[in-house]
Amino acid sequence: MTRNGRGVLVTGLGAMTPLGADAPSSWSGLLDGKSGVRSLEEEWAADLPVHVAAGLTVDPASLLPRPEARKLDRGEQIALLSAREAWQDAGAPQAEPERIAVVIGTGTGGVLTTLGQDDLFERAGIRRLSPFAVPMLMPNGPAAWVSMDLGAKGGARTPVSACASGAEALALAQDLIRAGRADVVVAGGVEACLHPFTLAAFAQMKALSTQSTDPEAVSRPFDVKRSGFVMGEGAGMMVLERAEFARARGARTHGALAGSAVSSSADHITASDADGQTYAMRLALRDAALDPSDIGVVHAHATSTESGDLAEAEAIGRAVGSHAAVTATKSMTGHMIGASGTIGAMAALLALRDGAVPVTRNLDELDPRVEVDVVRGERRTGRWSAALANSFGFGGHNVSLVFTT
Numbered sequence: 530m531t532r533n534g535r536g537v538l539v540t541g542l543g544a545m546t547p548l549g550a551d552a553p554s555s556w557s558g559l560l561d562g563k564s565g566v567r568s569l570e571e572e573w574a575a576d577l578p579v580h581v582a583a584g585l586t587v588d589p590a591s592l593l594p595r596p597e598a599r600k601l602d603r604g605e606q607i608a609l610l611s612a613r614e615a616w617q618d619a620g621a622p623q624a625e626p627e628r629i630a631v632v633i634g635t636g637t638g639g640v641l642t643t644l645g646q647d648d649l650f651e652r653a654g655i656r657r658l659s660p661f662a663v664p665m666l667m668p669n670g671p672a673a674w675v676s677m678d679l680g681a682k683g684g685a686r687t688p689v690s691a692c693a694s695g696a697e698a699l700a701l702a703q704d705l706i707r708a709g710r711a712d713v714v715v716a717g718g719v720e721a722c723l724h725p726f727t728l729a730a731f732a733q734m735k736a737l738s739t740q741s742t743d744p745e746a747v748s749r750p751f752d753v754k755r756s757g758f759v760m761g762e763g764a765g766m767m768v769l770e771r772a773e774f775a776r777a778r779g780a781r782t783h784g785a786l787a788g789s790a791v792s793s794s795a796d797h798i799t800a801s802d803a804d805g806q807t808y809a810m811r812l813a814l815r816d817a818a819l820d821p822s823d824i825g826v827v828h829a830h831a832t833s834t835e836s837g838d839l840a841e842a843e844a845i846g847r848a849v850g851s852h853a854a855v856t857a858t859k860s861m862t863g864h865m866i867g868a869s870g871t872i873g874a875m876a877a878l879l880a881l882r883d884g885a886v887p888v889t890r891n892l893d894e895l896d897p898r899v900e901v902d903v904v905r906g907e908r909r910t911g912r913w914s915a916a917l918a919n920s921f922g923f924g925g926h927n928v929s930l931v932f933t934t
Contacts, residue, residue: 538775539785540783542614544611545764548586560908564860566582567582580744582761605674631683631685632715635689691926693928697928718765727760757833758833763862812929830859846900856880870928877916886910
């Protein structure tokens with residue numbers, strides 16, 4: 530599958546997104562061009578400049594036993610449920626516990642717990658604080674809980690690289706398998722940060738859209754009328770396996786993670802950098818031993834900000850060319866921060882598996898400065914052998930992943 534026999538196969542998928550409570554329904558929603566963006570009806574949102582968000586379709590706490598849910602941050606709940614789904618989808622691989630690892634990235638960690646417990650402390654004092662507050666707010670909490678749930682003793686790691694966290698988790702998982710340190714890795718990203726403070730903070734950066742007339746039309750990557758991104762929440766998980774191990778047990782596979790690259794722009798804390806993004810994509814292609822012409826599909830990070838969309842379009846043109854079908858699914862899910870990289874990777878992978886590239890919703894008028902083939906109007910069908918997925922984060926984090934059939 531990949532050069533030098535370093536094959537890494539994807540055998541399991543799990544997800545909770547604004548489009549569905551599992552991976553199949555989330556993927557169906559993307560293919561159908563549905564939107565998970567809704568008006569914020571919560572009382573706490575009344576005075577915010579932002580009036581839309583992309584929340585989950587189901588409360589994760591309702592899917593867990595009450596005693597278990599009470600000791601988990603919302604992000605930990607989502608991660609645990611998605612990891613369990615991915616594990617079952619992979620057929621619950623039987624491997625030595627020391628050969629099973631977990632890598633789950635997040636951008637903000639247990640921010641809902643941090644803010645909620647701080648508010649409780651200010652109002653009611655120390656006696657009201659949860660004894661689980663610390664493990665609930667720890668960024669490594671999702672990885673730790675999943676490792677305990679699966680009995681995985683090969684390490685529980687947590688890359689924290691803003692919006693690139695979930696994608697970097699997949700790259701790190703691939704490295705662990707290639708280095709011979711694991712046979713099976715559960716990897717992905719999670720985010721649960723829909724809170725008045727986080728929404729207000731991002732709004733102060735002028736990153737979020739303040740449009741609200743038609744919530745489903747607010748997120749519009751590459752469109753001339755884009756006005757900022759929509760905050761979302763969710764999780765995406767993959768089970769990655771050493772190719773020889775997966776084949777020996779007769780595992781069904783969704784495809785292969787053929788190459789990855791992680792780079793840092795080292796330039797600006799929030800600005801997009803076409804040079805750094807170009808480098809990451811070229812490095813990922815080199816790692817997969819593929820040429821730009823081999824890439825048929827690109828899942829763009831494309832958050833629906835002008836500077837970000839334009840920088841990435843330029844970088845895709847440099848690194849891949851204009852022949853690939855480009856999709857931006859944040860037009861439907863909003864921006865799930867640490868989870869977005871894994872959900873984007875899943876969309877790229879499944880586009881190859883099913884021969885269908887999701888449409889970029891709300892793309893009524895393509896920005897004339899965008900010179901790549903963005904899928905618009907309806908989903909694109911065909912057969913491709915390789916796809917690339919991008920994730921970029923504040924701090925200059927650049928991650929590109931290459932998937933093959």
